[in-house]
Amino acid sequence: MISIKDLSFSYGKLKVFENFSLDVPEGEVCLITGINGVGKSTLLRLMAKVLRPAAGEIIFDEKMGQDPRHKIGFISDILSLYESLTVAQSIDFHKSVYNLSKFDDSLIRHTKIGLDQKIKELSSGQKTIFHLSLILSTEPEILLIDEIIHSIDAYLRRVFLEQLIQLQSERQLTIIMVNLNFHDIEHMVERVILLKSGKIAVDEKIEALKAKVKKVISATKPQSTPVLSQIDFTDHSEFFVYPYDWKIKEQIEGEVVDMDLTEIVSAFIGGEYA
Amino acid sequence: MLKKEISDSLKTFILCLLLFLGVPLGYVMDKFIIHFGWKLSEIFNFMYLMTIIAFPLAAGLTIFQSEKKDRAFEYLFSLPLSRPQILMYKVLPRLVILLVLIAVSTLFSVYQNIWIAGFNLVVLFLISIVLSVSFNSPLIGIIGVSFFFYGYYTSSQIIYMIFTGWNPGKAFPDSTLTVILHNIFAAVLLLTPLGIAFWITFKKMDVKPLKLQMKSYYLIVLPTLVIFIVFIVLFFKKYLNYMQ
Numbered sequence: 001m002i003s004i005k006d007l008s009f010s011y012g013k014l015k016v017f018e019n020f021s022l023d024v025p026e027g028e029v030c031l032i033t034g035i036n037g038v039g040k041s042t043l044l045r046l047m048a049k050v051l052r053p054a055a056g057e058i059i060f061d062e063k064m065g066q067d068p069r070h071k072i073g074f075i076s077d078i079l080s081l082y083e084s085l086t087v088a089q090s091i092d093f094h095k096s097v098y099n100l101s102k103f104d105d106s107l108i109r110h111t112k113i114g115l116d117q118k119i120k121e122l123s124s125g126q127k128t129i130f131h132l133s134l135i136l137s138t139e140p141e142i143l144l145i146d147e148i149i150h151s152i153d154a155y156l157r158r159v160f161l162e163q164l165i166q167l168q169s170e171r172q173l174t175i176i177m178v179n180l181n182f183h184d185i186e187h188m189v190e191r192v193i194l195l196k197s198g199k200i201a202v203d204e205k206i207e208a209l210k211a212k213v214k215k216v217i218s219a220t221k222p223q224s225t226p227v228l229s230q231i232d233f234t235d236h237s238e239f240f241v242y243p244y245d246w247k248i249k250e251q252i253e254g255e256v257v258d259m260d261l262t263e264i265v266s267a268f269i270g271g272e273y274a
Numbered sequence: 275m276l277k278k279e280i281s282d283s284l285k286t287f288i289l290c291l292l293l294f295l296g297v298p299l300g301y302v303m304d305k306f307i308i309h310f311g312w313k314l315s316e317i318f319n320f321m322y323l324m325t326i327i328a329f330p331l332a333a334g335l336t337i338f339q340s341e342k343k344d345r346a347f348e349y350l351f352s353l354p355l356s357r358p359q360i361l362m363y364k365v366l367p368r369l370v371i372l373l374v375l376i377a378v379s380t381l382f383s384v385y386q387n388i389w390i391a392g393f394n395l396v397v398l399f400l401i402s403i404v405l406s407v408s409f410n411s412p413l414i415g416i417i418g419v420s421f422f423f424y425g426y427y428t429s430s431q432i433i434y435m436i437f438t439g440w441n442p443g444k445a446f447p448d449s450t451l452t453v454i455l456h457n458i459f460a461a462v463l464l465l466t467p468l469g470i471a472f473w474i475t476f477k478k479m480d481v482k483p484l485k486l487q488m489k490s491y492y493l494i495v496l497p498t499l500v501i502f503i504v505f506i507v508l509f510f511k512k513y514l515n516y517m518q
Contacts, residue, residue: 012486050351051480069354080348082340085278093278097353 001026002047002142002174007056009039009046016042017198019056026061026141027172029188033179033265034195035272040178041077043195044144047176048074064141070098073140077148077178079127083120087113087130094134107133110159124151132160136167147179157184164188182262189261194268202242202268206261213264214244218254229270240267275355275363283367286336290328296321326375330395333368334402335415342410348481357477365403372399390454397461398423404468407475408488408495422464425502430460432509435516467498 007020016039024030032040045051047058049069060068081090091103113126122130128151135143143164152160161184167173168188177185192209194202204212216222216239221230225241225248240259241248249256259267300317304310341347350360376392401422402415409415434456471494479487 011482045348045481048352050348051482052478067354067356069352072352074352076348078345078348080344080346082278082346082349083344084340089278093275096277097275097355 001061002176003059004047005057005059007046007058008054009042009051010054015198017046017053020198020200021056022193022200024174024176026174027168028190029168029175029177029185030191030193031177031179031182031185031189031261031265032193032195033269034201035269038195039198040195041146044074044146044176044178045076047142048072048076048144050074050076060142068142070138071141072144073135073138073142074144075128075131075135075146075148077146079124079131079148081119081127081131081134084118086116086118087122088115090119090130090134091115094137098138100137102137103133104137105133107136107156107160107163110156125153125156128152129156129160136163139171140173141171142174143176145175145177161185161188179265182260182265186261192261192265194265196272209264210258210261212243213259213267214241214248215239215257215259215263215267216241216248216252216254217257218252220252220254222248222252224248224251228267229273240264240270242267275360276367279363280367282336282340283333283371286333286368287329287371290325290332293325293328294318294321296324322379326379326395327398329375330372330399331402331416331419333372334399334404335406335409335412335419337364337368337403337406347479351479351481357479361476369396369399372396390457393454393457393461394427397426397457397465400461400465401426401468404465404472407472407479407484408491422468422499422502425499425506426460426464428506428510428513429463429502430457432506432513433460433463435513436509464498464502467494471495471498 002022002024004020004022007017008015009017009020020043032043034040042051046053049058049072060071064071082093085093087108094100095103108130111126111129113122113130119127119130128148132149149157149160164173164175165188168175175188177189182189189206191205192202193200202209213228217236218239219236221227221237222239222241225243225245228240228242230240231238236254240263244256297314297317300312300321301314304312304317338347341350355363372395373392376388376395379391380388398419402419405415405418405422409418434453437456471491474494475487475491
């Protein structure tokens with residue numbers, strides 16, 4: 001369990017979070033989303049302890065030990081491995097820090113990464129998959145993954161996600177992801193958190209969210225339910241409503257359509273920009 | 275991690291050894307162009323001196339170079355390593371190479387008094403580490419370290435003279451211990467505030483832009499610098515008269 005209590009953080013004069021609180025139970029797969037610059041990556045960095053809060057605290061389960069970083073796997077939106085090391089040296093480095101006797105190379109076995117290659121010679125996708133394999137080899141309890149995973153090609157992304165699903169079911173891994181490709185992870189995510197101005201604007205279980213966010217295709221705007229955002233066409237509009245009220249069907253002429261996670265997140269983010 | 279830091283320290287050392295290319299170069303230049311009558315051994319000794327000064331300077335200033343260059347602070351800070359551990363892994367191999375260099379210098383008799391010279395080189399190394407967090411440009415770093423080291427060196431002499439009551443008869447005895455004590459005194463005076471500034475900054479350091487994290491560092495380092503300048507300016511004229 002991760003418990004964030006009254007967290008405040010700023011970059012100089014730019015306040016990102018003020019009295020922010022959030023609990024993530026053990027074994028939950030959580031997606032954090034929001035517009036660019038809202039603080040998603042910052043929140044992940046604070047949880048990974050590479051940023052220090054100005055106030056408040058982030059409490060980890062006692063079983064995480066005195067230094068929870070032993071059990072946290074973090075990959076940020078910038079690739080930050082030592083570029084001058086070779087792949088073999090990086091594995092050695094990582095193993096020595098975590099006192100690992102062996103390295104799980106099941107992920108990089110699928111790639112064309114050579115042990116003698118320098119990190120700077122790898123493509124960004126290769127670096128990402130290598131960084132992920134370093135992280136997974138430490139058998140983390142918590143995985144914090146930023147949106148960088150988009151850089152991996154479709155095949156390796158599938159391999160990685162399959163491994164992730166397997167680990168999650170075997171070890172009750174807590175996974176917190178930021179704005180990943182929603183199609184890829186839709187079947188994994190249990191909870192969606194939308195950040196807005198440093199606060200939680202939406203915090204819903206995925207099934208509840210899917211029941212509450214609907215696309216209304218109509219020529220007239222629904223009156224009884226808040227509209228997140230809309231797309232206008234010549235003869236009709238698509239209104240993304242939340243929370244959905246079943247009475248809409250009686251009030252308007254049109255169609256109510258279920259939405260997938262990508263559409264839901266886009267609707268919320270579209271509403272932010274409107 | 276120690277393995278990586280040993281390798282980085284050796285790379286810095288090898289780069290410093292490139293200064294020895296100046297030996298044949300200087301010899302050839304003297305033979306065919308400038309005709310100063312330099313002996314090969316003199317050029318070698320000079321280049322050795324340059325190397326032994328360049329190493330602590332470079333090793334200290336580049337202690338976080340790979341993290342800065344590769345933006346690897348994020349990776350480093352995400353690892354379960356405490357700040358004292360990180361610092362120990364980084365300082366230890368560099369310090370060992372420096373001590374070996376100083377020990378080798380005794381064989382070549384490069385310095386008349388190896389204890390004082392060795393101590394000064396360690397101070398140079400420590401000043402370079404302390405300043406390494408505040409500079410990205412190596413040139414500004416070298417200027418900064420040279421300035422602080424000059425301050426340390428001059429103030430150690432002034433302290434010595436204050437303690438001898440500005441009495442030339444007592445000045446510069448052969449006793450290494452007497453001289454080194456005043457060097458230690460000057461080093462403590464300079465390195466205590468600088469060390470505190472560095473440690474406070476490094477202990478709290480995270481992946482925010484560095485300029486947002488340097489407030490307490492500058493709040494300590496800048497007044498220290500001003501106090502050292504005032505101290506030197508106050509006594510410099512007397513010091514020059516004394517030296518004459």
